[in-house]
Amino acid sequence: xxxxxxxxxxxxxxxxxxxxxxxxxxxxxxxxxxxxxxxxxxxxxxxxxxxxxxxxxxxxxxxxxxxxxxxxxxxxxxxxxxxxxxxxxxxxxxxxxxxxxxxxxxxxxxxxxxxxxxxxxxxxxxxxxxxxxxxxxxxxxxxxxxxxxxxxxxxxxxxxxxxxxxxxxxxxxxxxxxxxxxxxxxxxxxxxxxxxxxxxxxxxxxxxxxxxxxxxxxxxxxxxxxxxxxxxxxxxxxxxxxxxxxxxxxxxxxxxxxxxxxxxxxxxxxxxxxxxxxxxxxxxxxxxxxxxxx
Numbered sequence: 001x002x003x004x005x006x007x008x009x010x011x012x013x014x015x016x017x018x019x020x021x022x023x024x025x026x027x028x029x030x031x032x033x034x035x036x037x038x039x040x041x042x043x044x045x046x047x048x049x050x051x052x053x054x055x056x057x058x059x060x061x062x063x064x065x066x067x068x069x070x071x072x073x074x075x076x077x078x079x080x081x082x083x084x085x086x087x088x089x090x091x092x093x094x095x096x097x098x099x100x101x102x103x104x105x106x107x108x109x110x111x112x113x114x115x116x117x118x119x120x121x122x123x124x125x126x127x128x129x130x131x132x133x134x135x136x137x138x139x140x141x142x143x144x145x146x147x148x149x150x151x152x153x154x155x156x157x158x159x160x161x162x163x164x165x166x167x168x169x170x171x172x173x174x175x176x177x178x179x180x181x182x183x184x185x186x187x188x189x190x191x192x193x194x195x196x197x198x199x200x201x202x203x204x205x206x207x208x209x210x211x212x213x214x215x216x217x218x219x220x221x222x223x224x225x226x227x228x229x230x231x232x233x234x235x236x237x238x239x240x241x242x243x244x245x246x247x248x249x250x251x252x253x254x255x256x257x258x259x260x261x262x263x264x265x266x267x268x269x270x271x272x273x274x275x276x277x278x279x280x281x282x283x284x285x286x287x288x289x290x291x292x293x294x
Contacts, residue, residue, distance in 0.1 A: 038200045039179070039216045041171040044246045048170075048253065051268070054261045055254050058235060060091035063251025066231050066244050068114075071159065074151065074222075076139035079160035080255055082111035083133040089261045091251070102133045114138060152192040154221035163249075163256035170253040172198065177245035180224040184215045193219040 047056045064085065067077075085092045086101030092110070097103045112130040116138050120127045131138070139158075141147035147155035163169030175198045183195035186209035201218015204211070226241045233239055237247075254260070 037202075037216055038218060039175070039197045041168045041175040041198060042179075044171050044174040044249060046170055046246075046250055046253070048250070048260065051264060053264070055089060055250065057091060057093070058237075059247050059250045060254055062233055062235070062237060062243075063247035063249070063254075064091050064110075065233075066226075066248040067159075067251055069231050070225055070244075071248060072137070073140060074147075074156040075159045076141070076156075077137040077160045077255060078139060078158050080137045081133070082107055082114075082131055082135055082137070084255075084258060085110060086133070087258065089254075089258060091254070104133075107133050111135060152221060154192075156222070159252050159255070161256045163253040165256075169256065170249045173252055174245045174249035176220075177226055177249065178242050184209070187215060189219065192221060194221070194223050196220050 047053055047059070083101035084090060086097070086104035086107035087093060090101075092104060092106040093101075094104060094106070097105075101107050111133050114131045114137075115128040116131045116135050118127050118129050119125070141150065141155075144155050163173060166172045176196060179196055179198045180194070181197065183189055186207060187195060187203060188206045188208065189195060195215075195217060196219075197215070197217035199218040199220045202214075203218060204214050206219075207214045226244045228241055229239050231239065231244060233243075237243055
């Protein structure tokens with residue numbers, strides 16, 4: 001009887017703790033709603049989404065152009081080399097060049113357009129030279145301290161794996177870049193900060209309007225980087241902020257996982273093999289054990 005009473009007491013304590021936890025969650029939910037939260041990312045309708053999706057090479061080429069002409073002024077891609085642009089599935093891959101990315105003239109030309117730091121082999125002095133396919137994308141800043149100092153104390157993040165580092169990666173990047181809107185009246189914004197409804201944050205402390213209708217979104221240190229007509233497209237695609245945001249988001253998604261298409265194809269091949277193997281195994285089982293009671 002003593003054991004039963006102790007067990008009941010323990011169960012009651014657990015139930016009471018669970019009820020208390022659920023009560024705290026229920027109380028916190030209105031507060032979270034009042035804080036606004038970030039808007040859910042819009043869908044970019046990307047071709048690479050889903051188990052059978054593949055990257056659109058033309059879109060990757062446009063996205064690289066937007067990155068190089070706009071984003072690269074502040075954001076690095078320290079894990080990317082120019083040769084990656086010419087690898088299978090990449091924006092400038094061409095199967096005609098059997099020597100690989102290093103033999104791809106498009107990659108060589110794109111690399112040579114960029115100056116990278118080096119050391120003169122004869123004098124030992126620092127120099128700037130045209131990049132080669134083997135070089136990594138240059139970072140616009142010498143270090144994180146210099147990056148923060150040049151941007152009001154907020155160092156621009158590296159974009160190498162940004163699509164992996166954010167929930168709903170490509171859609172989030174697309175929505176953020178194309179989602180800059182004027183700040184709602186009644187929102188107090190500090191100098192060097194900008195309002196974006198897709199940026200995570202709680203605007204309650206800065207909202208002077210109705211406390212039950214706090215705007216969605218948060219503050220970001222990056223001003224709106226895109227403007228219509230800013231980047232010239234040679235393929236006739238619309239030169240709009242929405243198109244720029246989609247294209248560079250696709251490029252960043254590819255850079256974050258450049259082997260995604262190959263992995264999907266391999267996965268589909270493995271699944272097909274397993275299905276065929278399972279069918280053969282079952283057929284063999286039926287044939288071997290046919291007429292035998294078991």
